[in-house]
Amino acid sequence: MDKEVKSQLRGIVGENWFLDSKNELYTYSYDATPLYQAMPDAVVLPSSVEEVAAVLKVANEYKIPITSRGSGSNLCGGTVPVDGGIVLVTTRLNQLKEIDQENLTATFGPGLITADLHKAVEAQGLFYPPDPGSMRISTMGGNVAECAGGMRGLKYGVTKDYIMGLQAALPNGEVLRVGGKNAKDVAGYDITKLLVGSEGTLAVVTEITAKLLPLPSAKQTLVAYYNDLTDAARTVQRVIAQKIIPATMEFLDQATMVVVEDFAKIGLPLDMQGMLIIEQDGTPLQVESDVERIAQICRAEGAVEVRTAQTAEEGATLMAARRAALSALARMKPTTILEDATVPRARLAEMVEQVNVIAKKHSVHICTFGHAGDGNLHPTCMTDERDQEEIHRVEQAFEEIFHAAIKLGGTITGEHGVGMAKAGYLELKVGQNGIEIMKRIKEAFDPNGIMNPGKIFAKSSRRRVVVSSHACGHEHSHN
Amino acid sequence: MDKEVKSQLRGIVGENWFLDSKNELYTYSYDATPLYQAMPDAVVLPSSVEEVAAVLKVANEYKIPITSRGSGSNLCGGTVPVDGGIVLVTTRLNQLKEIDQENLTATFGPGLITADLHKAVEAQGLFYPPDPGSMRISTMGGNVAECAGGMRGLKYGVTKDYIMGLQAALPNGEVLRVGGKNAKDVAGYDITKLLVGSEGTLAVVTEITAKLLPLPSAKQTLVAYYNDLTDAARTVQRVIAQKIIPATMEFLDQATMVVVEDFAKIGLPLDMQGMLIIEQDGTPLQVESDVERIAQICRAEGAVEVRTAQTAEEGATLMAARRAALSALARMKPTTILEDATVPRARLAEMVEQVNVIAKKHSVHICTFGHAGDGNLHPTCMTDERDQEEIHRVEQAFEEIFHAAIKLGGTITGEHGVGMAKAGYLELKVGQNGIEIMKRIKEAFDPNGIMNPGKIFAKSSRRRVVVSSHACGHEHSHN
Numbered sequence: 001m002d003k004e005v006k007s008q009l010r011g012i013v014g015e016n017w018f019l020d021s022k023n024e025l026y027t028y029s030y031d032a033t034p035l036y037q038a039m040p041d042a043v044v045l046p047s048s049v050e051e052v053a054a055v056l057k058v059a060n061e062y063k064i065p066i067t068s069r070g071s072g073s074n075l076c077g078g079t080v081p082v083d084g085g086i087v088l089v090t091t092r093l094n095q096l097k098e099i100d101q102e103n104l105t106a107t108f109g110p111g112l113i114t115a116d117l118h119k120a121v122e123a124q125g126l127f128y129p130p131d132p133g134s135m136r137i138s139t140m141g142g143n144v145a146e147c148a149g150g151m152r153g154l155k156y157g158v159t160k161d162y163i164m165g166l167q168a169a170l171p172n173g174e175v176l177r178v179g180g181k182n183a184k185d186v187a188g189y190d191i192t193k194l195l196v197g198s199e200g201t202l203a204v205v206t207e208i209t210a211k212l213l214p215l216p217s218a219k220q221t222l223v224a225y226y227n228d229l230t231d232a233a234r235t236v237q238r239v240i241a242q243k244i245i246p247a248t249m250e251f252l253d254q255a256t257m258v259v260v261e262d263f264a265k266i267g268l269p270l271d272m273q274g275m276l277i278i279e280q281d282g283t284p285l286q287v288e289s290d291v292e293r294i295a296q297i298c299r300a301e302g303a304v305e306v307r308t309a310q311t312a313e314e315g316a317t318l319m320a321a322r323r324a325a326l327s328a329l330a331r332m333k334p335t336t337i338l339e340d341a342t343v344p345r346a347r348l349a350e351m352v353e354q355v356n357v358i359a360k361k362h363s364v365h366i367c368t369f370g371h372a373g374d375g376n377l378h379p380t381c382m383t384d385e386r387d388q389e390e391i392h393r394v395e396q397a398f399e400e401i402f403h404a405a406i407k408l409g410g411t412i413t414g415e416h417g418v419g420m421a422k423a424g425y426l427e428l429k430v431g432q433n434g435i436e437i438m439k440r441i442k443e444a445f446d447p448n449g450i451m452n453p454g455k456i457f458a459k460s461s462r463r464r465v466v467v468s469s470h471a472c473g474h475e476h477s478h479n
Numbered sequence: 480m481d482k483e484v485k486s487q488l489r490g491i492v493g494e495n496w497f498l499d500s501k502n503e504l505y506t507y508s509y510d511a512t513p514l515y516q517a518m519p520d521a522v523v524l525p526s527s528v529e530e531v532a533a534v535l536k537v538a539n540e541y542k543i544p545i546t547s548r549g550s551g552s553n554l555c556g557g558t559v560p561v562d563g564g565i566v567l568v569t570t571r572l573n574q575l576k577e578i579d580q581e582n583l584t585a586t587f588g589p590g591l592i593t594a595d596l597h598k599a600v601e602a603q604g605l606f607y608p609p610d611p612g613s614m615r616i617s618t619m620g621g622n623v624a625e626c627a628g629g630m631r632g633l634k635y636g637v638t639k640d641y642i643m644g645l646q647a648a649l650p651n652g653e654v655l656r657v658g659g660k661n662a663k664d665v666a667g668y669d670i671t672k673l674l675v676g677s678e679g680t681l682a683v684v685t686e687i688t689a690k691l692l693p694l695p696s697a698k699q700t701l702v703a704y705y706n707d708l709t710d711a712a713r714t715v716q717r718v719i720a721q722k723i724i725p726a727t728m729e730f731l732d733q734a735t736m737v738v739v740e741d742f743a744k745i746g747l748p749l750d751m752q753g754m755l756i757i758e759q760d761g762t763p764l765q766v767e768s769d770v771e772r773i774a775q776i777c778r779a780e781g782a783v784e785v786r787t788a789q790t791a792e793e794g795a796t797l798m799a800a801r802r803a804a805l806s807a808l809a810r811m812k813p814t815t816i817l818e819d820a821t822v823p824r825a826r827l828a829e830m831v832e833q834v835n836v837i838a839k840k841h842s843v844h845i846c847t848f849g850h851a852g853d854g855n856l857h858p859t860c861m862t863d864e865r866d867q868e869e870i871h872r873v874e875q876a877f878e879e880i881f882h883a884a885i886k887l888g889g890t891i892t893g894e895h896g897v898g899m900a901k902a903g904y905l906e907l908k909v910g911q912n913g914i915e916i917m918k919r920i921k922e923a924f925d926p927n928g929i930m931n932p933g934k935i936f937a938k939s940s941r942r943r944v945v946v947s948s949h950a951c952g953h954e955h956s957h958n
Contacts, residue, residue: 100823101720102719102720102824102825103823125722126722146665147665153663158663160669160672170916175912176912176913176916177909177910180823180888180890181823181888182821182823182853182854182889182890183636183821183823183824183852183853183854183893184628184821184850184854184890184893184894185821185892185893185908186625186626186628186890186893186895186896186897187897187901187908187909188897188905188908188913188935189673189676189677189917189920189921189935190626190639190673190676191917194668194673194920196669197665197668198668214724237581240581240583241580241581243604243605243693244693245692245693283765283768286765342662342663342664344579344582344584344659344660344662345581345582345662346581346582371663373662374663375661376663409659409661411659411661411663411665411666412666413664413665413666414662414663414664414665415663415665416665418667426667429664429666429667430656430666430667433654433655434656434667434670435667437670437923440923440924441668441920443923444916444919445916445919
């Protein structure tokens, strides 16, 4: 990057917020997706939409790649500056500007931490449901870029379902305002929803207006243990077919239970093949009635033991154990390969079965846990990246898992995003036509191709899987 | 249109489903938006996605405008073939292909009538919430194209919130499949949500997969009458600020009440300035508790009388009266000009006040009713299109209403779409940047500009309002 550009960037964000020492560049060369790393040429931390727009304008003029990021907690290599250029960090744009009690909205900068938004709105009796595993460190801008999911997706949907309005800087340096606080708005194409999940490849989001709900007044948690995994999967289907929509239905198989128990020491019965953690929220009476019916269904479908948490603390402990699953698994082997293949929820039992068959076929060790109610599984392989032969088998296994998910009407990524990690597989889901139209949309926003290049669209047809090493650390647990 | 093209189209859809007699062309020259009319050159009624794709391919090759439509019940001139060409009617693609009890989805052709979908899913204890006023005649393809709203938007959202997957034919004759039955899916840009509300300007939807909910087991309706309109508007805000989200909160001002009473004879107290019709659904206990609290809030905010429907029939009668509002108004004068300016719900009182001030200023007669809970008002002017001077004042008044809505953080159209009627105003909401990016997206899908030309984007800067004449008839009531 030439001196003139650097000097322009310095002029925009100020000397303190322009970084280009080797150490500083290294810090922004990776995200929570190990094995993907690339050095940027410069890092900027703008403090306003005007600064963001001005940086983009310079990048566009000189055709310099620009990768925007918040905390970098994504699991798809989505914020690795693979072609170098500028990393634009949005963490200084972290103001919570407004909680609007009458319109039930919150407006904030993209750098706001997800859990801080939760805390602030809950203090006012309001509720922002999406709760990705990384919520204590992830930024809302990152959640918007990746359309983050979480455990409450079954009843409450994902980030997209809550984003009502955005301000975003376009590659040409212009600032766009789309959507707003209107419950209904059909003025032209829905650019808001298009930007959610666009992984920083179209624009840089500079302000977010999110829909809030009233905070449910009660919640209750139950666990059910199973001798047979398909009984657990079928329970999930039966609960929903009985027209009960719990807030959360999480699934852990035996292997995951073993490592979670080792990590969290909460007394899980380790002779069981799998368990469900189910949470319902709502009014106290409704919650009680639903949880009772759910417990009945669990038993009817073959649960060996069903236990309703007696206190809020006990419920929280169970949910925390589930949240610790990836961290716990990551301790077991040097490399943890984690996926998020997703199927329509009625195909969950088949998918769990196929994962096991595929793992056996390739002699790899795959634990499965995840958001069973959404059909959003996290088959997770514990391996060692230094063993190239094993890694090759793991890659083959995951490729088969993706194909199996697609065959069941599923998708290659439920909530992690495509990024670099899934780019080679996108065609499986959307076809060549789908990729073609997406590329044309990309060009419509970003004719020079400066916005997060190398993401979503594969440069080559090489398939890759997310490989997350042990060094990834617990704070990165995203699931 | 030359003979060769006609012969190709005949070959694709069959002799019986190709229309080009003058009478037949006339039938497809207008929609529910009077004063907009234009003759197509040919009409085709394809029976399969392959036929739709083949028609598009021919249109694209010869650069012939193509306007797709279902029942044509839209109120924005969205399906008037303003540049001639082919009208593609999707009504034969009306199969309800599947109701999936376990995934809670329905899959159907775009020609399926909205109310038929309601009936079919409700018979299985399921619920498709969007309920546009035209639901007895509108097609689901039209609902998707316009992102139809309705009375249940407050609690349940709009069409977009329920469309999970689409099959669509692109202008180049290729067929795209996007989304599906997955509760979570982040494989690339969200083309599904982009197509919803794209008004037939990007692609022709050929199959729809919609999300369903469990059908609420109970509902209850209450009415509250007010001496002061702002008390009614404030009640809406207070209910929501008290964290109660009713299924429906509809508002009628006195003038609307008078004509509705004349039409429906249900004993409305015509000395009142306005009324709210509020419906809550859910479990019986929850509904009872919410309705009681809502009644208290109505009284506290100045309602003169609050009455809870004693039976389901009484509730249904009240809702039917509300649904008849446009039909009732349309009887009063030769021309009914209806708008759907929308504001964040907390600004409702201000908006109602401004509508009255603007009406007085221009000496025009505007009644206001609509979806108060969504801030989605339908200020409706009864006038006479033959009186050009008055029509001019009406247009000025509506232009001021749009500006007022925008100033309050609102939008030019909450649920009717842009079409031809609002194209001149789109810039007010999305700015020149927004229009520019939308046009580029349009080009990405439709480089030859054949898809529903003249819609969404203004050819000139002339502002126009929807002018619906008496001849429009009751079946078109869309609000």
